[in-house]
Amino acid sequence: MTEQPADPDPRRRIPRTDGLLARPEVIAQRERLGDVVVRSVVRNVQDRARRGELAPEDVTTQVAADLDAAAAARPTGPTAVLNATGVIVHTNLGRAPLSAAAVQAVVDAAGYTDVELDLTSGTRSRRGAGTRSALLAACPAAADALVVNNGAAALVLATTALAAGRDVVVSRGELVEIGAGFRLFDLIASAGARLREVGSTNRTHLRDYADAIGPDTGCLLKVHPSNFRIAGFTAAVDVPDLAALAREHDVPLVVDIGSGQLRADPLLPDEPDATRALLDGADLVTASGDKLLGGPQAGIVLGRRDLVDRLARHPLARAVRADKLALAALAATLDGTPPPVTQALHADPDALRERTERMARAVGGTVVPHDGRVGGGGAPGVPLPGWAVRLPEDVAARLRTGTPAVLPRVHDGACLLDLRCVPEADDGRLTTAVRRALRPGQD
Incomplete structure (x- = not known):
């Protein structure tokens, strides 16, 4: 039998693209890196072999190595x-770390969930009904609850739904600047409400609010200053007195407590909590979920059922709604053991x-x-x-x-x-x- 001469062109031995793409290790990387990246790596290695820079028998190994390198170099998000x-x-570190229960809830919610489905009837349900129930159980003073994507969104949604094109009456001493240079009055005004500032930086009295209330008043607003204090010759109006004035004039009172503390903590006696604010007469309380509450980034609204429903039906609510992962993590934070923050x-x-x-x-x-x-x-x-x-x-x-x-x-x-x-x-x-x-x- 005559021996066949060796193929003079080694390029014929370079593995075909379809064969390389069918290899198990390449399929696994396609799921991680995407088809475009994987095909680009394969073509690059094949071109190197055609130029003689790589032996044909080394192509398969080199493709795997280059895909591993691409996966290692690919940005995967924030560093732990x-x-x-x-x-x-710590705001620069993402604020509250999640509890083990909240982390597991996020993993469980990463696939399909009943975020807007009643599994018993098979019909559409209120979004995040389980999280709402957990909030009401944790804060029984609230008649209803709504979750949005952060604390600023909760406040902007409340003032927009109640006072778009109308006045939001607020003390000058409470017009704070929050992180990254955002100012409270700019956020509220950006959605169409008008700020009616009353009092002075250091002293505001009940009569200042009373004098400002008129036909165009959409709501009264009280904001916890959170990250600063004014000491010395000062005066501010407490929630019970503001609530009585609001009821007298039939306008809602919105109280932004900031940190998300649902119940009083003896360790932090000056930090407001949602339960006390509601019992003192606030119609709506807004707060963050990723501060003292110890949950994910979220904005929480608690209070009167008719007003919470009004917020939930406002068009802006769709733009600021919380996703399924935040809803799951928040519910687990409320239902589980004390989170890392606590x-x-x-x-x-x-x-x-x-x-x-x-x-x-x-x-x-x-x-x-x-x-x-x-x-x-x-x-x-x-x-x-x-x-x-x-x-x-x-x-x-x-x-x-x-x-x-x-x-x-x-x-x-x-x-x-x-x-x-x-x-x-x-x-x-x-x-x-x-x-x-x-x-x-x-x-």
Whole structure:
């Protein structure tokens, strides 16, 4: 039998595109990277083989390697960070970390859910009915509840639905600026309501509100200043007095409490809560879900059934509605064990000191007193006594850019690690990260 001569053109041995795309490892990457990216990688490797830069028999292995590299380099979203600042609701770190129950609820809700379906009847239902029930159970003083996508949206929806083209009467001392330079009066005015400012920056009296009420008044508004305080010669009108005035003139009273605390907490006596505001006569209360409540980013509206229904039917409600993941996480936060925010807020100082001393021994730092903070505009000026590991200042940058990423506090020429917001289960990871940062290039 005559032996066939070798093919003089090795390019004929380059695997075909359809064969490469059918390989299991390539199919798996197509689901992750998308068809366009995968085909581009395959063509690039084939072209390299045609130019003689790669042996035909190495094409399959190279395609797999290049796809792995593309997957590793692909942006996957925010980087997870260990919060060692002692600030519980850290806005730059995404505010409240979710509880294990809320995380599982998000995973469960990632597929199809009954977000707007009554499974018993098979007909359409009110959006987020389960979350609404959880809110009403957590705050029985409310007759109804509505969830939107953030706290600012809740306030804007309330003032728009009640006072578009009309007056919102509010104290000058409560026209706050919130994060990223957004100002309360700009947000409200952007949706068509007119702000009627009363009183002065430091003193506002009941008569100021009364004098401003007229035929064009859509609602009275009281805003908790949250992230600042005015001290000294001051005066403000409490919710019960404002509520009586609102009832006298048949206009609704909206109270924005900011932080989302549903019930009073003795640790934060000056922080308003939704239950007290409603019992004092507020018609609607608006708040954030990702601050002291400890849930996902969400805006919460609680109060009179007719007014909540009015908000829910307003066209703007569609634009600011919460998605199924936020609804699921919020319900789980309300129904489950205390979320991380609550646990960090009420952390045992002795237990914190024991953990801090253990870490200091492990990494060679010293233990110093350190006050944590609520953060996110909540309870400004209220210290949360605790402890921190003191390290050289230059360690901070290496911690921020390491794996895992760690955010410490830099203060008075030192890097401070406060464990209040670090889950105890992560103490080992934090210790390893600190050791690497103290001895760069030695691992």
